[in-house]
Amino acid sequence: MSKTLLYTWRMNEQNHIKIFTERDIGEQLRELGITPTQQRVQIAEILFARPQHLSADQILAVVNSNGPIASKATIYNTLGLFARKGLVREVIVDPNKVFYDSNTSEHHHFYNLDTGDLTDIVAQDVMITSLPELPGNTQPAGIDIIFRIRENDSE
Amino acid sequence: MSKTLLYTWRMNEQNHIKIFTERDIGEQLRELGITPTQQRVQIAEILFARPQHLSADQILAVVNSNGPIASKATIYNTLGLFARKGLVREVIVDPNKVFYDSNTSEHHHFYNLDTGDLTDIVAQDVMITSLPELPGNTQPAGIDIIFRIRENDSE
DNA sequence: CAGAGTTTTAGACAAAGTCTATTTGTCCAC
DNA sequence: GTGGACAAATAGACTTTGTCTAAAACTCTG
Ligand SMILES: [Mn+2]
Ligand SMILES: [Mn+2]
Ligand SMILES: [Zn+2]
Ligand SMILES: [Zn+2]
Numbered sequence: 001m002s003k004t005l006l007y008t009w010r011m012n013e014q015n016h017i018k019i020f021t022e023r024d025i026g027e028q029l030r031e032l033g034i035t036p037t038q039q040r041v042q043i044a045e046i047l048f049a050r051p052q053h054l055s056a057d058q059i060l061a062v063v064n065s066n067g068p069i070a071s072k073a074t075i076y077n078t079l080g081l082f083a084r085k086g087l088v089r090e091v092i093v094d095p096n097k098v099f100y101d102s103n104t105s106e107h108h109h110f111y112n113l114d115t116g117d118l119t120d121i122v123a124q125d126v127m128i129t130s131l132p133e134l135p136g137n138t139q140p141a142g143i144d145i146i147f148r149i150r151e152n153d154s155e
Numbered sequence: 156m157s158k159t160l161l162y163t164w165r166m167n168e169q170n171h172i173k174i175f176t177e178r179d180i181g182e183q184l185r186e187l188g189i190t191p192t193q194q195r196v197q198i199a200e201i202l203f204a205r206p207q208h209l210s211a212d213q214i215l216a217v218v219n220s221n222g223p224i225a226s227k228a229t230i231y232n233t234l235g236l237f238a239r240k241g242l243v244r245e246v247i248v249d250p251n252k253v254f255y256d257s258n259t260s261e262h263h264h265f266y267n268l269d270t271g272d273l274t275d276i277v278a279q280d281v282m283i284t285s286l287p288e289l290p291g292n293t294q295p296a297g298i299d300i301i302f303r304i305r306e307n308d309s310e
Numbered sequence: 311c312a313g314a315g316t317t318t319t320a321g322a323c324a325a326a327g328t329c330t331a332t333t334t335g336t337c338c339a340c
Numbered sequence: 341g342t343g344g345a346c347a348a349a350t351a352g353a354c355t356t357t358g359t360c361t362a363a364a365a366c367t368c369t370g
Contacts, residue, residue: 037347038335057325072326072352073349076327092248097327098327110287119290124285125286125287128281128282129283130280131281132276132277132281134302134304137307138267138304138306139307142303143303144301145301146299148296149290149293149296151292151294190317192316194317195317210357211358212356212357226318227321228318229317229318231357231358231359251327
């Protein structure tokens with residue numbers, strides 16, 4: 001009944017990069033070919049403090065909470081750069097904003113439509129045993145599984 | 156190894172509504188408690204001509220291609236109404252726009268990052284055999300599975 | 311066919327994100 | 341260290357998608 005798996009969607013092998021300790025964020029960025037400017041280091045510190053999902057707006061607010069450090073353009077440039085380098089994952093679940101996920105290990109999401117909460121599901125808790133055939137001349141680039149949930153109408 | 160399924164994500168039982176034939180779109184809308192205005196009927200005719208994924212902008216362009224019939228506000232109002240009534244499904248795969256899917260049967264999507272093509276995958280071609288436990292006090296509202304793909308770099 | 315409620319509309323507005331031209335910072339050679 | 345080439349950051353204009361508002365146009369029922 002279950003199809004043969006013609007390809008795998010396990011993409012993120014870069015996850016080893018992310019055990020940033022306070023001191024060597026700069027070095028780690030440099031190893032990825034990213035010049036560690038003040039702005040990039042600050043954004044990285046916020047983002048990689050723990051696995052979390054932040055919007056560009058939230059990062060802008062946090063990074064500038066004690067005086068101006070980075071402009072909006074720099075936030076977007078940096079998040080785009082980090083995404084291309086595999087340091088963060090863009091999560092598209094809300095039509096209004098992109099979330100930047102500091103957890104790049106293979107995982108999925110619950111998205112609470114009532115609260116806006118986005119929470120991780122470890123990959124092992126979701127098992128796909130049958131995969132569709134890829135359209136001609138294409139290759140896998142990633143899989144997103146989003147379990148949309150709602151609060152119980154506790155009446 | 157596979158968990159017991161504590162709940163089901165099979166949500167869309169409304170799919171019987173959608174065999175719209177040219178003539179009785181109005182009646183069918185009325186049965187759903189939707190007053191069949193000229194604008195709503197035109198939008199429905201476009202959307203339900205076949206299973207497809209259209210953005211609000213595309214629908215606006217098509218509906219007004221031979222003279223002005225509906226305003227931008229009406230397009231958004233109508234799509235929102237149709238979504239609430241279960242006539243269309245909102246598909247969130249692109250950070251720039253929502254797609255309105257006239258296919259409300261249970262299915263998933265390929266999203267081609269290079270071309271922007273969004274194509275359907277019948278539910279039976281993707282089999283999930285293990286489900287995560289729901290966060291406390293929440294209920295399932297829908298599942299989205301998106302296989303992001305890219306064109307083969309045919310060198 | 312009146313009038314109450316519903317729907318549509320133009321255009322103002324908002325939010326997220328991009329772009330541009332200029333300034334500032336970084337890096338390396340000397 | 342200093343000059344200069346290149347990279348990065350910045351303010352703010354701009355774009356796109358979508359929402360809101362208040363007035364006008366419809367629809368439906370009595
Ligand atoms: Mn939006
Ligand atoms: Mn956008
Ligand atoms: Zn996550
Ligand atoms: Zn679809």
